[in-house]
């Protein structure tokens with residue numbers, strides 16, 4: 001099989017962390033064909049488009065991509081929309097997979113291993129906001145049976161792959177019975193049809209947030225809508241060691257785009273202090289879920305684990321990107337060395 005990867009570094013620390021992940025992948029897949037494309041705020045300022053058509057085309061041709069991060073101004077800018085949202089929606093990347101796990105020596109506890117499956121195409125993200133008048137702004141929340149079912153269908157695959165014992169549907173159906181109720185009910189139908197109904201439970205999103213803090217070990221697979229998943233995944237990645245350790249995979253039917261959960265981190269961009277491991281672990285999700293190479297994904301995660309063990313308690317907080325890269329490439333090429 002030949003592997004093609006479309007690399008989209010983006011803004012801020014994106015161009016710093018992405019090359020580390022590409023070099024790690026190249027060790028594991030020596031024949032990897034790497035192609036480059038651009039997207040993001042700097043791209044918009046340069047050419048007037050946050051996601052040029054050529055980037056979408058390159059993604060479609062490659063089928064797999066690795067994205068760094070984009071910056072988005074908080075005030076509306078005419079013609080600009082966050083590049084990652086355009087990529088997700090245009091390429092049909094309707095599921096966002098965000099694993100959270102303990103890393104010995106780094107995580108505040110050692111028993112967390114959960115996976116958030118976030119709906120990635122609709123909810124509060126799909127409709128444009130609008131002003132009814134100068135004192136009244138409106139956002140619409142769209143939930144469809146088809147997107148909810150597609151998420152649950154992915155959950156069935158993932159549940160089988162990891163032998164999941166519990167699948168928790170997270171919603172707010174007590175206040176939003178139509179939108180959240182539809183989401184919950186369609187997920188339940190798909191999971192029941194796959195024979196998984198005994199594993200399914202549910203939590204309201206407010207209490208789920210508390211449970212993720214107080215008892216993260218109770219979660220295995222967590223399915224939720226777009227904005228809830230955005231917020232809960234930042235919260236939960238505390239258990240992995242923070243945003244610098246949080247990977248994700250935007251996952252469609254035949255295209256996948258790996259992407260660290262973090263943003264462009266303008267406060268540390270250019271300082272050499274960005275942790276590249278979230279990007280590296282995101283590349284690992286491509287190996288595991290898109291290219292279906294679990295043994296290579298295990299190899300990559302084991303190397304990350306050894307890097308962390310070497311730096312934990314000593315200099316992880318102050319280790320530079322370069323030091324972490326050197327250490328990672330050494331672990332990948334000479335697993336027994338220090």
Ligand code: NAD
Nearest residue numbers: 069070071072084243244261262263264265267268274275
């Ligand atoms: P952020 O994730 O960029 O940064 C939050 C904090 O985490 C910062 O203190 C940063 O230094 C730290 N951090 C993030 N990644 C790190 C890493 N790899 N290593 C070490 N520290 C790291 O979030 P923000 O500051 O709220 O947003 C900055 C910009 O990024 C905004 O324009 C926002 O819209 C954008 N953003 C983009 C994405 C994305 O592209 N997927 C995600 C979130 C935010």
Ligand code: IPM
Nearest residue numbers: 070072082084085230261263
């Ligand atoms: C993420 C980010 C994005 C989101 C932003 C940058 C649009 O926060 O990937 O988690 O809200 O989905």
Ligand code: MN
Nearest residue numbers: 230231234261
């Ligand atoms: Mn986010």
